[in-house]
Amino acid sequence: MKNLRSTFKNDNWVMPYLRKYKALLALVLFLGFMTFFSAGALMFNSGFLISEAARRPDSIIYIYVPVVLARAFGIARPSFRYAERLTSHNWVLKIVSDFRKKLYQTVEKRATTIQRSHQTGDILSILADDIEHIENLYLRTVFPIVIGWLLYLFIVIGIGVLNWQVAILMAILLGVIVILLPLLSVVTNGAREFKQHQVQHEFYTNLTDQVLGLSDWKISGRYDDFLKMQQAPIEEIATLRRQDHYYQWWRGLFVQFIIFLAVLVLTVWTGIQFGATKGQANWVAAFALALFPAVDPFLSISQAASEWPIYKRSIDRVNELDRSVEKQLPEQVELGSVFETLNVDDVDFHYQGADEMVLKKLTLEVKQGEKLALLGPSGTGKSTLLKLLVGDETPTSGEITINGIPVAKLQHERANLFGVLDQKPYLFDTTVMNNVRLGNPSATDDEVKQAIAAVGLQELIESLPDQYDTEVKEAGQRFSGGERQRLSLARLLLQDAPIIILDEPTVSLDPITEKQLLDQVFTLLKDKTIIWVTHHLAGVAHVDQVRFLEAGKFEMVGTPKELYMNNEHFRKLYDLDRGE
Known part of the structure; x- marks a missing residue:
């Protein structure tokens, strides 16, 4: 949390644009929440519909309303998803357009000064990778985390209205996914992803420098040495990516296990709560099935959090570039006459x-x-x-x-x-x-x-x-x-x-x-x-x-x-x- 505050304390890149497009951001988050709410509502309604249809197969009148709702939620989910994707990418493209314009203006102001303090590959990395990382900060971190937390609060509060003891138990179980696991991911996998980005950045910078001098490598008869120098970072990046893949697989399995426990808790509770009559028993499947669509947003929270160190470094780098330029330029004046x-x-x-x-x-x-x-x-x-x-x-x-x-x-x-x-x-x-x-x-x-x-x-x-x-x-x-x-x-x-x-x-x-x-x-x-x-x-x-x-x-x-x-x-x- 301390690192989060320090990153954004003097930030001139991320926070200003969050404020500038806050209305559009709110719309993106609302559409994202409604996407998964519609999916959960569809499963909830479907659970009730299947149970009720099995209990009263002789007349459609008893299940007419759930049938209509199934159609409504079935249409709503992809509609909200499409609108959310369209709006979120529109929001990100607006911000990235501003980012690139600002970055090019920053580099243009003091190109020679920046050239002395940064290697060519370093500049290319900022122009390409860092801006892309900040773009992904919204698509892969901000949106998934906020939407996942909104769903978490909605589920816990919704169950709490019916039974506060079960709500506390669900808060603990789902809290492992939305709070504990993301923090663990930052500490373990986040460090690995940061290391991967660091190696990739150094590889990018060194390769650019060596390519600029490629003719000298060939003239000196050391072209094979040039190729061998690139092999070590490539292998290191591949190893880190394999480790990242394995970690994500085991993390996904663990999330599925927690969801299974949560579904089991809901099934037991609803069996006790609504098992008194056959009519009430229809709600058992409804509550149990409603939780499954939350798997994707809950799983995205951990992955989003694990990528934060990469985004933090990119934010720090572009802010440092911005500050290194601005601090060297005093208030500008016009010459006002011919040179003498x-x-x-x-x-x-x-x-x-x-x-x-x-x-x-x-x-x-x-x-x-x-x-x-x-x-x-x-x-x-x-x-x-x-x-x-x-x-x-x-x-x-x-x-x-x-x-x-x-x-x-x-x-x-x-x-x-x-x-x-x-x-x-x-x-x-x-x-x-x-x-x-x-x-x-x-x-x-x-x-x-x-x-x-x-x-x-x-x-x-x-x-x-x-x-x-x-x-x-x-x-x-x-x-x-x-x-x-x-x-x-x-x-x-x-x-x-x-x-x-x-x-x-x-x-x-x-x-x-x-x-x-x-x-x-x-x-x-x-x-x-x-x-x-x-x-x-x-x-x-x-x-x-x-x-x-x-x-x-x-x-x-x-x-x-x-x-x-x-x-x-x-x-x-x-x-x-x-x-x-």
């Missing part, structure tokens, strides 16, 4: 849980149209500084502002402020036209073609059979590395953001292609503010200022010309990159 300056003011930064500072007392100003090169060996904080500039991370101390406004407050305008070209720009498995238009969804076909022509790919694209409708294949495999970079550059042209981040875009290109791409980038984006992160100095003549980052600090600062003339270390690096 980006300032880094006395910034320190260290990652959570680490004591060592990655960046130390950094101060930097980049004005509109200025070109800046950030240099330095791997591990010196260049990528971290970029994350701070765009708002993916928050400084430990100090501040980063655009036109005097903290970057953290401008995240809703992020796409209008920053364009990024990195080492591996992603091209989606769709057409060339759609991939480039991603930079500006409202761009016309002619504007997309102009951007492609500007990056020098018009001749290549128009030589293809499908031209601009050519499918680029997954991750842009249809094109070379340099061509993928140029298509991504065309996106930036359409995006028309004032600040362009170049995160080592030429690291995987040959020297000739690298020079061509850099010349093209700085020519096409000559009016933009460019912050270029690089390992080496090829093409550094394009920039206005150079910052050399070493051990979290700026060690060399100046124009390329000044540094070449006055800094021996810079001059050696520059000559080394030129092969001199």
Whole structure:
């Protein structure tokens, strides 16, 4: 119970929608109760009808009313069942639609932040499995448990009106099914089902990660090892499922035994209560048979309860994802003017849980149209500084502002402020036209073609059979590395953001292609503010200022010309990159 309260204490996913659609929920529960009430009433009426027909076979008049009721309850049961299924699935689909919309909006808000805190397979698991689990929470847990408890109360109270001692005995017997057995199922089978989901989730996450690197497995000659790694979790999941199947079988048998005892109690009681005359004896079979339709809802309670740990974990995960996004976004404002300056003011930064500072007392100003090169060996904080500039991370101390406004407050305008070209720009498995238009969804076909022509790919694209409708294949495999970079550059042209981040875009290109791409980038984006992160100095003549980052600090600062003339270390690096 404590875990139940803690799960829903700060819940933003389940409880709000229960309140939003409470009228429809009440209708679902009513229809579910009426389904089993009609089934029980049909069996009750049938028990009486059979006994009365056997006692008075000579005239139908004596059994006319039970015959009519049998028809009525026989029609009512499937009608209520159909209406309940239709209403419950309509209710769940409404909620799941809201869930998916909310989840996609949550991921979209801070996609890069989430990507750092979650593996790809983890994100896929949340998008697919966790939302499905929350959907099943209603269909397989909330509805069956509430309907089963309503039937339990109805049976106990109904018998209590006639005989309170028998009602207490029935409350104890049926309470084993609706209270004790569900609690036992949570402790035993629930833990097993949770373990199964955990193994399945880890398998999902690891498999996704390994599939993304499948080419490296094959190149290293370890493809068989890759296959063997998947076998262990598959076998563990199969073992847990077998154990779950056996447990459910024995639990079902136990429920049937308890129902048998309850029917036996009712038969003995009604035999004593109504055995005085032949007419009253007709009620014996009626009471005994009425209990049988309750087997299904009572059995569903235990299974529903045993699945609660899975649903709890999914609810916790989506709420944690929601909180991890919202807590990082302060109140958002609009820039309100054209971009003028980006300032880094006395910034320190260290990652959570680490004591060592990655960046130390950094101060930097980049004005509109200025070109800046950030240099330095791997591990010196260049990528971290970029994350701070765009708002993916928050400084430990100090501040980063655009036109005097903290970057953290401008995240809703992020796409209008920053364009990024990195080492591996992603091209989606769709057409060339759609991939480039991603930079500006409202761009016309002619504007997309102009951007492609500007990056020098018009001749290549128009030589293809499908031209601009050519499918680029997954991750842009249809094109070379340099061509993928140029298509991504065309996106930036359409995006028309004032600040362009170049995160080592030429690291995987040959020297000739690298020079061509850099010349093209700085020519096409000559009016933009460019912050270029690089390992080496090829093409550094394009920039206005150079910052050399070493051990979290700026060690060399100046124009390329000044540094070449006055800094021996810079001059050696520059000559080394030129092969001199």
